[in-house]
Amino acid sequence: MTAVHRVVALSLPPQSPFELGCAARVFGDRDAYDFTVCAERRGAVATDAGYEMRVRHGLAALRGADTVVVPGKPLTEEATSPAVLDALRAAHARGARIAAICSGAFLLAEAGLLDGRAATTHWRLASRLAAYAPRVTVDAGRLYIDHGDVATSAGAGAGLDLCLHLVRADRGAAYAARVARALVMPPHREGCQLQYAEPEPAPTGPSDSLAPLLDWAAERLAEPLSVEELAARAGLSPRTLARRFTEQLGLSPGRWLLDRRVAAARALLEETDLPVEAVAARVGLHSALNLRRHFHRAMHTTPAAYRRTFRGPVPG
Numbered sequence: 514m515t516a517v518h519r520v521v522a523l524s525l526p527p528q529s530p531f532e533l534g535c536a537a538r539v540f541g542d543r544d545a546y547d548f549t550v551c552a553e554r555r556g557a558v559a560t561d562a563g564y565e566m567r568v569r570h571g572l573a574a575l576r577g578a579d580t581v582v583v584p585g586k587p588l589t590e591e592a593t594s595p596a597v598l599d600a601l602r603a604a605h606a607r608g609a610r611i612a613a614i615c616s617g618a619f620l621l622a623e624a625g626l627l628d629g630r631a632a633t634t635h636w637r638l639a640s641r642l643a644a645y646a647p648r649v650t651v652d653a654g655r656l657y658i659d660h661g662d663v664a665t666s667a668g669a670g671a672g673l674d675l676c677l678h679l680v681r682a683d684r685g686a687a688y689a690a691r692v693a694r695a696l697v698m699p700p701h702r703e704g705c706q707l708q709y710a711e712p713e714p715a716p717t718g719p720s721d722s723l724a725p726l727l728d729w730a731a732e733r734l735a736e737p738l739s740v741e742e743l744a745a746r747a748g749l750s751p752r753t754l755a756r757r758f759t760e761q762l763g764l765s766p767g768r769w770l771l772d773r774r775v776a777a778a779r780a781l782l783e784e785t786d787l788p789v790e791a792v793a794a795r796v797g798l799h800s801a802l803n804l805r806r807h808f809h810r811a812m813h814t815t816p817a818a819y820r821r822t823f824r825g826p827v828p829g
Contacts, residue, residue, distance in 0.1 A: 517547050518683055521578035523601065524552045524568055525586050525593075525620070527561040532584035532614045532669050539676035539692060540582075545684055549574055553597050561587070572600040580610045580679065583617030584672070588641070598624045605662065612664040612679060614672030622646035626663050633658050635668040654763065685823030686779035723747075723761050730770065734777050734797045740766045774798055775811045782820040789816050 520540040522533055533550070540546040551574035552558050557565040575581060581604050586593075601624045605611050613621045618634040619642060621627050628648040633639075639653035652658065657666040657675040659682075666675035673696065681689035726747045730738055743766055744754040751766075758766045777796040781787055787795070793804035808816050 517543075518545065518579045519547045519549070519577055520580045520582060521570075521574050522548070522550045522582045522584055523575065523597070523620075524550055524558050524566075524584070525597070526552070526559040527587055528558055528566070529585045529615075529669070530560050530562050530566075532617070532672055535614065535669065535672045536582045536584050536676055538696065539673065539680060540580075542692070545688070549578075551575060553594055572596060575600045575604045575609070576607075578604055578609045580612060581605075582676075583611070583613040583620050585614055585669070586616045586618075586620045588616055588619060588638070593620060593623055602626070608662075610662055610664070610679070612666075612675060614666050614675065615669050618642060618665040619645060621663060621665065622649050627665070630660060630663065631658050632665040633667050634665060685783050686776055687783040687823075690780065723757055727769075731773055734770075734774050735795050736797060738770060738797065740770075743770075771807060772811070775807055778804060778808060778816065779812075779819065779823075782816055783823045792816065 520536070522536050524533065537548055537550075540548045549570055550568050551570040551572060552568040553572055555568055555571045558568050559565055581601065583601075597620075601611065601620065605624075605626055611621060611626060613632075613634075615635050616638055618627065618632050619638075622632070622642065622645060627646060631650040631652050632642070633652050633655040634642050636653045639651050642649065643651040653667075655667065656671040657664060657678060659675070659678060664675060664679065666672045677689050677693055680692055726743060729746060730743060740751050740754065744751040747754055747757075749757070754766055758764060758769060762769060764772075774796040778792050778798070781792045781795060785792075789801045789804060793799060793801050796804070798804045798807060805815060808814075808819070812819060814822075
């Protein structure tokens with residue numbers, strides 16, 4: 514994968530600097546991505562932070578984009594310019610991937626790119642998006658939803674998760690993990706993880722967070738961990754543990770454990786020369802056959818084909 518992938522962020526004034534900065538930071542590696550900002554008109558573009566930024570490219574920049582990022586959309590009564598909508602539709606029809614951060618989903622809906630599909634946005638805007646775009650299935654409980662050609666994310670912070678998810682699809686798990694480490698972020702949060710819609714009341718007893726358990730389990734993937742063992746470690750019944758996983762992560766303990774094992778296998782396939790049997794043993798999937806089955810179900814490819822696609826230089 515040596516070709517540079519062109520990412521163009523479509524700025525709509527007043528632009529939120531944070532959402533735009535999320536995309537710029539994640540796609541900022543010039544060896545892998547060519548990141549550009551465009552607007553309907555070149556020149557000064559207002560931001561919602563009280564200053565203007567100067568944009569050097571107009572809508573013509575979208576014609577060569579591999580990915581178009583819409584880093585938010587101002588929610589006003591004013592209709593979006595037909596030129597902007599036409600340029601976005603043309604980019605999508607040409608095969609560009611379109612990704613919206615937070616309120617950017619409103620622009621995708623206005624362009625008709627979300628008709629008949631599920632989408633997410635910030636939980637405070639979900640009911641408004643559902644009323645604005647009745648042909649869109651709005652899921653306010655997701656961090657991000659990716660259909661391959663079109664993707665949406667929840668609030669601004671979830672835009673980082675979506676961008677990292679797209680980088681992982683483009684460049685592999687190990688590359689995305691390096692970007693996440695530079696951002697001091699978790700390398701991967703599932704799109705199905707729930708948004709934190711309202712502040713939780715202050716705890717009166719021990720914390721209900723699963724974070725210590727997840728860290729403990731992630732360091733022991735090679736061991737034959739079971740849901741019962743995870744529950745015992747957390748001091749909970751398996752049923753209560755399953756409920757906590759659903760509440761905090763949006764998936765079951767068994768699914769989380771399998772996802773982590775597949776993610777660990779991806780990194781080993783990218784960064785080592787270990788045979789598939791050894792990779793399977795290191796991530797707790799025990800046999801090459803078992804690894805191939807779960808890997809293909811998750812990634813729609815084989816471990817060997819994945820290694821050929823995402824192989825990087827072996828450290829040392």
